[in-house]
Amino acid sequence: MAQGPRAPDAHSEVDVLIIGAGPAGLMMANWMSRCGIRTRIVDKRGTKIFNGQADGLQCRTLEIFDSFGFGHRAWIEANHMLEICLWNPDPQTGIIHRSDRIPDTIPNISRFQQVVLHQGRIERFFLDSISEHSKRTLKDVPGWQGGIKVEHGVMPVSFQFDESLADDQDAYPITVTLRHLSEQEATPKQSATSVNGSGIQDGLFRSNLSPDDTQELLEKSKKLREKEGGEETVRAKYMLGADGAHSWVRNQLGFKLQGESTDYIWGVLDIIPITDFPDIRMRCAIHSESSGSVMVIPRENKLVRLYIQLTTTENEEGGKRADRSKINPETILASAQRIMRPYKIEYRYCDWWTAYQIGQRVGDSFSLKERIFLAGDAVHTHSPKAGQGMNVSMQDAFNLGWKVASVVKGTSNRSILKTYQSERRRIAQDLIDFDHRFSRLFSGRPAKDVLDEEGISMEEFKNAFEKGNLFASGVAVDYGASVVVAKSGDSAKQGDGTEVLGEEKLRVISSQAFASEVKVGMRMPSFKVLNQADARPWHFQELLRSNGTWRLVVFAGDITEPAQKARLDGLGEKLGAATSFLKRFTPPGARYDSVIEVLSVHSAKRQEVTIFDFPEVFRPWDDGxxxxxWKIHVDDVSYHEGYGDAYRNYGIDRARGCALILRPDQYVSWVGDMDDYESMDKFFSGFMVEQPQQASEAVGAEGISRVSLKDTDDTAIPATNGAVVGVAAA
Amino acid sequence: MAQGPRAPDAHSEVDVLIIGAGPAGLMMANWMSRCGIRTRIVDKRGTKIFNGQADGLQCRTLEIFDSFGFGHRAWIEANHMLEICLWNPDPQTGIIHRSDRIPDTIPNISRFQQVVLHQGRIERFFLDSISEHSKRTLKDVPGWQGGIKVEHGVMPVSFQFDESLADDQDAYPITVTLRHLSEQEATPKQSATSVNGSGIQDGLFRSNLSPDDTQELLEKSKKLREKEGGEETVRAKYMLGADGAHSWVRNQLGFKLQGESTDYIWGVLDIIPITDFPDIRMRCAIHSESSGSVMVIPRENKLVRLYIQLTTTENEEGGKRADRSKINPETILASAQRIMRPYKIEYRYCDWWTAYQIGQRVGDSFSLKERIFLAGDAVHTHSPKAGQGMNVSMQDAFNLGWKVASVVKGTSNRSILKTYQSERRRIAQDLIDFDHRFSRLFSGRPAKDVLDEEGISMEEFKNAFEKGNLFASGVAVDYGASVVVAKSGDSAKQGDGTEVLGEEKLRVISSQAFASEVKVGMRMPSFKVLNQADARPWHFQELLRSNGTWRLVVFAGDITEPAQKARLDGLGEKLGAATSFLKRFTPPGARYDSVIEVLSVHSAKRQEVTIFDFPEVFRPWDDGxxxxxWKIHVDDVSYHEGYGDAYRNYGIDRARGCALILRPDQYVSWVGDMDDYESMDKFFSGFMVEQPQQASEAVGAEGISRVSLKDTDDTAIPATNGAVVGVAAA
Incomplete structure (x- = not known):
């Protein structure tokens, strides 16, 4: 069942091979589609889309989706969660009552708020995006005109790694044998869950209560091997294992997940609820007096997800792996009914159900020689109730993708690849710490009073919920010092222990004070600015599309002040010079903004400035x-969307301005003085690769002057102007 | 070349036949797709999509698109126009300079602002929408499971109307013979416009400088008739002629366009400009001293449209039909260069060009016996520069569609159909008056000083522009008194002269004072409200999806006040009764909100209320x-999007509230007291059709009480509760 862009060859080569087409694998493929990297992505599962598997999308995840151009699709289709209602036993009666309300997403941390959407839809957005963009970026690569396609029913069966080639930029040190499965093999069996055979889908095949089925698939596959197209060998420069909690890639590498399971078992029901519980369309944390807890997650299409603590009646084996035969929708619902009484809850339609045991584990290593990487559930597992699973997995690959792409393309050296483990393993460690604390508070019995030391204080629970919300939003991520994050301090301590500073002589330290609210290591916050040329308001993040380019953002200050204008002109001259880092690191023939894009935001009145007040490098010329x-912006009032007040919100001096360097993933690399060209150059020199000089450089510079001066002779075309007036020549 | 959902039959029957698949025809088909009406839409042109034909989308048009679920697609892809720059000759030097700036869309009149987008994209949004929704609404109609498809290369050739059947609800009084053209016939010839054969597309085939080609197509067609599938006969209940300025339908009916042409000839260029003119990404009105005027319309994809006045050099025949052989991109550009000097403008890429002569004409009738209607360019022509053409055409069909659909479905009687001509012919008359004044001001020579009486005062021009902007936004439309607009005054005078009041004894007059800013006859303004059950903020218009339903909106006031709560309960009792207009006008078996949806917005604190404080009719029960x-809302502060302050903005008393009736197209029919049930009933009785009574009414009422009361017996299911607990029964 070869569904890939090419029929299986005996041997083929790719830049990147991705194992697993879940959220992490798809995010990686999505990055590759933007950067024009020859990529295959395979998944042992068939193409059938399953119900369930919905998850919260953090506001940071929506920012990332938006940077790829499909944030609005998720935003429109998803259910929005605005408020968390906390329900606890009344101290007198023991009956549950609403004790508190808190906003679900902390106001003003993002332009998005947390939402919930079915994972199948998110996969659809990725597939559309990968297809559209890979066809564009790979259209000139022989054999790849069809772009990148997700290949289902394909699984890796053997693997070799030639360590001697690991540091050779152009080598293919990885060799993988892929087997093409039959439709039947690739479709997981789902438990028969319905008493009347109506076939509600369950998620146990992906749950951790279900055994790893890799071996089973492998054995079945032997029989059908020849019939289904057999095997092929793929050589790859890089490989990503995004193949889930039972990761085949991780097992091949011999890496381990470290951590432990707890005794708590939870059931999940996706239903259209029939209830008199008044907050059923709110996110709710319900602690009953002694029957356990329920979390309510309202979903799209009238559905509600209930996470329901299953009491020891369902877990007779002493808190170890549960007997799945005793868990079914009826027993899960019965638990919910006990917890939520005196309110009633029932359903006529159940969309999906599953059960799981909470465990928190992190991989001991995320990478083999920075050639093979692991992401997502393959390297961290935790409870789903904090709404982190899919988000953290996608963000792993969002962190990795642009790094691998820039090394494959030869614009960055391999030193940046170590930052993946440093940054993301640390996040995974923080995540399971958070999840451990949160799960304990959520699964515990509420304290009867202050003397009840075994019970959980509901005040403590609320505080943890509020604090956890910031963590869960994804915007609190703060990457440590590295070759791509110019901050002070100990790189190993700020990350997972990996050393990622690069050459000491090229280390740059930011001057955070120039933009006190643009924290180095964190994602660039977003406020509204106006395009200078057409007055259109944009959220600043909307300018930071995920296309693989770095950004130098010059907050130019008040350029109507002559001294500041002189500083801007001085910077413009250095940036525009043939020896500028903009030129040195951009391959010959590539567009001026393909490696480093220069954006600017000034603070003068919009109506007193035109783009022609800026040096040419800020508004580059193209012959056609x-x-x-679309490069120069202003922090001024808009007609219809108010005033973003960007300088003030970013903590930037309106007169003097500042400069920022932003990574391709919107994280802040460097903050410094507006015209500190030397620090900028040194920073990029730390990891970027010098490109051959462009012979025709002088011609481009000449072109820039073509129509930049007014000329009162309006009919004659100056001799230096090569533009064809009227009809296009070509 | 049969491209329709069915192969051509000798005879077939449809509810609605639409001639012409331009913006008006597509809007009509789009309405039909939402309402499940058997519809065919044919166009004599082939499927090829042409460049050019971009147009501004008014904010009202974007509101309409949003009501159909694709507003965001236009909003994201379009170029947004924020500011208009006025350029005039300097009184001293005669050199053009920027004399003024005004916002393009008046702030706060809509949640959208005017944008520009290629017509091909807009057609794509319609086609996607028609396909998706017609498959859904027609899925149970034999022969129509494929939904509604636009049939290109199909033109009407003969026509019969049986006037004796006009008032028979179920009759098919219209018979049309359709001919299926060959691909070649259906593709219009475009002028060879490029000196080097590079094939820039021009729009002269659609311009009014181009002769009507219907006859030509007809003659060519004779030869190929048999080869291409020949002819078929279609019988229709209703027909729409949306077939453009040379409308075949209008000619068959013998209706005339009344009005006149002017001498002004304008050229249009869509180019990627190479220029030092600083406002090229703004909408600009440039008046030169003596070379004529240019309007600049910045577009998507770096394009800019220039409307360029062609001086008499290009128009030697004395202002009559121009010699098209002398108009080409080079001569048009030369005119622009003369007008815009001392700035330079040229291009390397020209996307499209055309030329036209300004004329303002309105049809003498928009309808034959309310069975055949005309819309769009078929009944009004005017200059394109005010950005009105496509908008007014689509809004014609937006006005008509729901009326025809509700009559076909048997929920409304035929009296409402007369309001189409009354409402839209009046709008067309207002439009050409506006266009006439505006074109004169734009085409004239600027006055040299106050004594220059032949010249145009630039102050007067600016005032007209600002005033025109409100008109052009589309939100100022104010429909006159009629059977569907309960306002006082003379119905004939408020419309185009047609009498549309219906039965005098059923006439209702609004009490505008209950909602002073919700003007009867105008579209419902939009402010933010929160969903009571989940606290999500919605723009009120977002709740008013175009699905053919009427809305009764109850602004319930402060329902925590006992007296107000009593009024609400009283209203709820009447609305919930078996004799209520909600029941009488809803067909048996149809959903409770399929004809009239009840929405409410209260003004108490959100956190002090639940939906169970409202009578059941405001939160209807469904067994599944x-x-x-999703029916009850509140005017309260949101966590992330501020406070809509809806009551204040709508001019509604927070304590006492009010009630509104909104048409399916969001126009306000009636404003009155919150519990004035009698006026509501009388209003709907004026045009709605009583449906057979539902035998099982009592069962539904019983169902409502199922889980509406808390019961401390939390495990036993009450005997009256038929819901299957646990797994779904079906």
């Missing part, structure tokens, strides 16, 4: 398109 | 879905 009107 | 959580 003329000036680039 | 439980309570409807």
């Amino acid at each position: 398109d003329g000036w680039d009107y | 879905d439980g309570w409807d959580y």
Whole structure:
């Protein structure tokens, strides 16, 4: 069942091979589609889309989706969660009552708020995005005109790694044998869950209560091997194991998950609820007096997900692996009914159900020689109730993708790849610490009073919920010092222990004070600015599309002040010079903004400035398109969307301005003085690769002056102007 | 070349036949797709999509798109226009300079602002929408499971109307013969416009400088008739002629366009400009001293449209039909260069060009016996520069569609159909008056000083522009008194002269003072409210999806006040009764909100109320879905999007509230007291059709009480509760 872009060859080569087409694998493929990297992505499962598997999308995840152009699709289809209602036993009567309300997403931390959406829809957005963009970016690569396609029913069966080639930029040190499965093999069996055979889907095949089925698939596969197209060998420069908690790639590498399971078992029901519980469309944390807890997650299409603590009646084996035969929708619902009484809850339609045991584990290593990487559930497992699972997995790959792409393309050296483990393993460690604390508070029995030391204080629970919300939003991520994060301090301590500083002589330290609210190591916050040329308001993040480019953002200050204008002109001259880092690190023939894009935001009045007040490097010239009107912005009031007040919110001096360097994933690398060209150059020199010089550089510079001066002779075309007036020549 | 859902039959029957698949025709088909009406839409042109044909989308048009679920697609892809820059000759030097800036869309009149987008994209949104929704609504109609498809290369050739059947609800009085053209016939010839054969597309085939080609197509067609599938006969209940300025339908009916042409000839260029003109990404009105005027319309994909006045050099025949051989991109550009000097403008890429002569004309009739209607360019022509063409055409069909659909479905009687001509012919008359004044001001020579009486005062021009902007936004439309607009005054005078009041004894007059800013006859303004059940903020218009339903909106006031709560309960009792208009006008078996949806917005604190404080009719029960959580809203502060302050903005008393009736197209029919049930009933009785009574009414009422009361017996299921607990029965 070969569903890939190519029929299986005996041998083929790719830049990147991705094992697993869940959220982490798809995010990786999505990055590759933007960067034009020859990529295959395979998944042992068939194409059938299953119910369930919905998850919260953090506001940071929505920011990332938006940077790829499909944030609005999730935003429109998802259910929005605005408020968390806390229900606890009344101290007098023991009957549950609403004791508190808190906003679900902390106001003003993002332009998005947390939402919930079916994972199948999210996969759809990825598939559309991967297909559209890979066809565009790979259209000139022989054999890849069809772009990147997800290949289902394909699984790796053997693997070799030639360590001697690990540091050779152009080598293919990885060799993997892939087997093409039959449709039947690739479709997981789902438990018969319905008493009347109506076939509600359950998620046990992906749950941790279900055994790893890799071996089973492998054995079945032997019989059908020849019939289904057999095996092929793929050589790859890089490989990502995004193949879930039972990761085949992780097992091949001999890496381990470290951590432990707890005794708590939870059931999950996705139902259209029939209830008199008044907060059923709110996210709720319900602690009953002695029957356990329920979390309510309202979903799209009238569905509600209930996470229901299963009491020891369902877990007779002493808190170890549960007997799945005793868990079914009826027993899970009965638990919910006990917890939520005196309110009634029942359903006529159940969309999906599952059960799981809470465990928190992190992989001991995320990478083999920075050639093979692991992401997502393959390297961290935790409870789903904090709504982190899919988000953290996608963000792993969002962190990794641009790094691998820039090394494959030869614009960055391999030193940046070590930052993946440093940054993301640390996040995974923080995540399971958070999850451990949160799960304990959520699974415990409420304290009867202050003397009840075994019970959980509901005040403590609320505080943890509020604090956890910031963590869960994804915007609190703060990457440590590294070759791509110019901050002070101990790189190993700020990360997972890996050393990622690069050459000491090229280390740059930010001057955080120039932009006190643009924290180095954190994602760039977003406030509204206006395009100078057409007055359109944009959220600043909307300018930071995920296309693999770095950004130098010049907050130019008040350029109507002559001294500040002189500083801007001085910077413009250095940036525009043939020896500038903008030129040195951009491959010959590539567009001026393909490696480093220069954006600017000034603070003068919009109506007193035009783009022609800026040096040419801030509004680059193109022979076909003329000036680039989409680089210069202003922090001024808009007609319809108020005032973003960007300088103030970013903590930037309106007169003097500042400069920022932003990574391709919107994280802040460097903050410094507006015209500190030397620090900028040194920073990029730390990991970027010098490109051959462009012979025709002088011609481009000449072109820039073509129509930049007014000329009162309006009919004659200056001799230096090569543009064809009227009809296009080509 | 049969592209329709069915192969051509000798004879077939449809509810609605639409001639012409331009913006008006597509809007009509789109309405039909939402309402499940058997519809065919044919266009004599082939499927090829042409460049050019971009147009501004008014904010009202975007509101309409949003009501159909694709507003965001236009909003994301379009170029947004924020500011208009006025350029005039300097009184001293005669050189053009920027004399003024005004916002393009008046702030706060809509949640959208005017944008520009290629018509091909807009057609794509319609086609996707028609396909998706017609498959859903027609899935149970034999022969129509494929939904509604636009049939290109199909033109009407003869026509019969049986006037004796006009008033028979179920009759098919219209018979049309359709001919299926060959691909070649259906593709219009475009002028060879490029000196080097590079094939820039021009729009002259659709311009009014181009002769009507219907006859030509017809003659060519004779030869190929048999080869291409020949002819078929279609009988229709209703027909829409949306077939453009040379409308075949209008000609068959013998209706005339009344009005006149002017001498002004304008050229249009869609180019990627290479220029030093600083406002090229703004909408600009440039008046030169003596070379004419240019309007600049910045577009998507770096394009800019220039409307360029062509001086008499290009128009030697004395202002009559121009010699098209002398108009080409080079001569048009040369005119622009003369007008815009001392700035330079040229291009390397020209996407499209055309030329047209300004004319303002309105049809003498929009309808034959309310069975055949005309819309769009078929009944009004005017200059394109005010950005009105596509908008007014689509809004014609937006006005008509729900009326025809509700008559076909048997929920409304035929009296409402007369309001189409009354409402839309009046709008067309207002439009050409506006366009006439505006074109004169734009085409004239600027006055040299106050004594220059032949010249145009630039102050007067600016005032007209600002005033025109409100008109052009589309939100100022104010429909006159009629059977569906309960306002006082003379119905004929408020419309186009047609009498549309219906039965005098059923006439209702609004009490505008209950909601002073919700003007009867105008579209419902939009402010933010929160869903009571989940606290999500919605723009009120987002709740008013275009699905053919009427809305009764109850602004319930402060329902924590006992007297107000009593009024609400009283209203709820009447609305919930078996004799209520909600029941009488809803067909048996149809969903409770399929004809009239009840929405409410209260003004108490959100956190002090639950949906169970409202009578059941405001949160209807469904046996499968439980309570409807999406009907009750509150005017309160949100966590992330501020405070909509809806009551204040609508001019409604927070304590006492009010009630509104909104048409399916969001126009306000009636404003009155919150519990004035009698006026509501009388209003709907004026045009709605009584449906057979539902035998099982009592069962539904019983169902409502199922889980509406708390019961401390939490495990036993009450005997009256028929819901299957646990797994779904079906």
